[in-house]
Amino acid sequence: MIELVLGTLDLAKVRFARSPMEELRNSVYVLDGRRGADLHRPWVALARSRLAGVDLTVLVTLLSLDHAFPGFLNPLTEPGETFGDQLDRVRATDDAGVRCYFDESWPPSGIPPVLRPLYDDPQRALGPFCDLLARYWKAAIEPVWPRLCALHEADFAHRSAMLTRGGLARLFDDLHAQIEYAGDRLRVLLPQHDVLHTVNGVGVLLKPSAFIWPRISVCDGHDQVSIGYPARGVGRLWQQAPPVARSPLADLVGRSRAALLALLDLPRSTTELAEQLGVTAATVSEHLMVLRSNNLVRSRRTGRVVLYERTPRGTGLLHDDSALP
Template sequence: MRAKLTLSVSDLAHTRFALCPMWEVVTSFRALIGTPVPALHRGWAAQVRPRCAAAGLDHGWLADMIAPTGHLPDFLNPPPTGYARTLDEELATIAATDPRQVRQDLDYLAAERGGRLPPRLRALYRDPPAQLPRLAAEIEAYWELALAPYWARIRAVLEADVFHRARQAAGSGTARMLNNLHETVRWDGDSLLLTERHCRLTRIATGGGLVLAPSAFAWPRVLTRAVAPDPPQLAYPARGAATLWESRREPRTDALAAVVGRSRALLLAELDSPASTTELAHRADLSAAAVSQHLTALHSAALVSAHRAGRSVLYARTALADALLDAQP
C-alpha cells in the first residue's frame, strides 16, 4: 500500500505536533487485544488486562469498534485544536460528532466485516447522538484503568519525542525531520510518501497543514486520519517507547525521606508501577491503615494520583514525584 501526500508551502508552514490522548486510547486498546500482545507492551498488558476484563471492557464498545487490524473509526481521533488537548475535551468532541461521519465510519467497518455490525454498533448507526455519550463513558472508564495511572510516564516519552524532532527540524530542516519519523515515511521534493499504511489517507478535500502525533502504542505502524475539512494526521511511534515499561533503577530515598518521612519515601519508590493500598501495604510491609494515611498526604502534595479501578483505587506516582526520585544523589 502506498500513498502520496503533496504538501504546499502553506501546509509545511502549518505542520505541527500534538499530544492526543485518543490516539493512545485506540492504539493501546489495539495492542491490548493483539494475539500476541506486542512484546514491547506485555508487562503493561499483564497489569491492565485483568482490570479491563473485570470491568467488562473486553466485550464493550471499544471491543466492537477496534479490531487488531483494519480501519479505525476516524471520529475517535478528532482534530486537535492545540498542542495538548485533554481527554475530556476530546470526548466532548466525540460526543458531538456529526452523525454522517459516524455512519460513514461504520459503513467502512461493516464493509470490512462482511456487511454486518454487532448490535451496539447498529444502535449507534441508527441514533449517533443517543449512543455516543455511552461510548464516551466507556472510553473514560478504559482511560482510568489502562492509561491514567501511567500517563505521567507516557507523556514524558511523548514530550521528549516532540522536543527531539523540533530540534532536528530547527537544526537540519523539516524535510530531514519528516524523513526520520518512520521507515515507511519519506519526504520526496514536495510530497510525503507513505507505504504500508494502516488507515485511509487522501489529500482530496482535506484541510491544510499536517498534524504529527507521537504515540507510545502505535509501534510498529504509522496510522493516519484524513477527514475534510480537517488537516490530515499522522500518528507515529514515539522515540523512547521501547524503554517505557522498563523497571527503573532502585531509587535511593535517603534525602527524600528526610523531607517527607521514610515510609512515604518508601511508598513513592514502590510505586514504580501503579498499585492499590492493599498491594502497597504488602510491598512495603506496612499496615493498610498506615498506607492509606500516607497516600492521602502524598495525594494532597500532588506526588501521587488516584484512579478508580472497580472497587479499589490505583495509586501512581506523578511527574513531580518522578523528578524528586530522579534527583536523589
C-alpha cells in the first residue's frame, strides 16, 4: 500500500491535468499485450501497422517491470502542456535521474544488456531514446490524440461534478476501487508497495488515462505527487457511431444533425466535427445551435475552445427509436 499523508495545503492543491507522456507510457503496456489489448484492439491494429519496422526493444524492456516505471518518464505535468513540452523535460533529465530507476529496480549485474547504454552513459543515450519516443508518439498516439483528449475532457467534467456535489470524499470514492480517502490520508492499495509518504505542500495531481485501464499508477516524488487512473468512459473510446443515414432520427432531424449527435458521445469542438463530417465549421455551428436549443447537446468552454457533447435526452433519442414521436 502507498499511503500519502496530506496537509491542508495539499488538500487545497488536488487538481487534474492530462499528461501526453502518461498516455504514451501506458500505451506501451497495451501494445505489448500486458493489459487492455482487447479493449484497445482497434488502436493496437493501427499502432502496429504504423510502427512496422520500428525497433521498440529499448522502450518495451525499460517498461518491462509491472511494479515500477522510470521516474524520468513521468515528468512534471502542468495543465495545457504538449507532448513536446514533456519530451523536453525527459531530454533534460540528469544522469542521476536516469540511473536511480535502474539502481532501485535491478542489481548492477541484472540490468538488461539493451538498457546498459542508458545506465552507463545517460547523457549520450538519452538523446536517441527521446528520438524513439518522438517517433512512437507521431506514429501511434498523435493520430488518436484528439480522441484521447475528448475522453479526458469528459472525465474532467464528471470529476468536477463529483467534487462539487460531495467534496474530496466523493471525488476519491468515485476515482478507483484501489483508492481510499480518510481525512488526512490517501491510501492507494497496491499490494506490492509499502510506502508512507508525506506530501509536504505540493498537492496531488490526478491524471486520467485511456491506456492505463484497469490499473492505477502513483509517483510520490518531492516535486510532484501524481496518480494516473482510468478515464471514465474508456469502454466507449473506440466504438463506432451507430448508423444514422436511414434511421427514424435522421428522418426527424435530418442526416447531418443525426450524425452530429452520433459523434458527440465524447466532447468535441466544431473544428473536429467539421473535419469528420466534411463540412464547414459554420455549417456545424448552425446545426449545433438547433440541437442545443432543443436540449439535445450542451456546450462548455475549456480555455479557448468550446466543446459540445450530447445530453441524456440526445442520447435517448439516438439510441431509442421508441422515444421519437
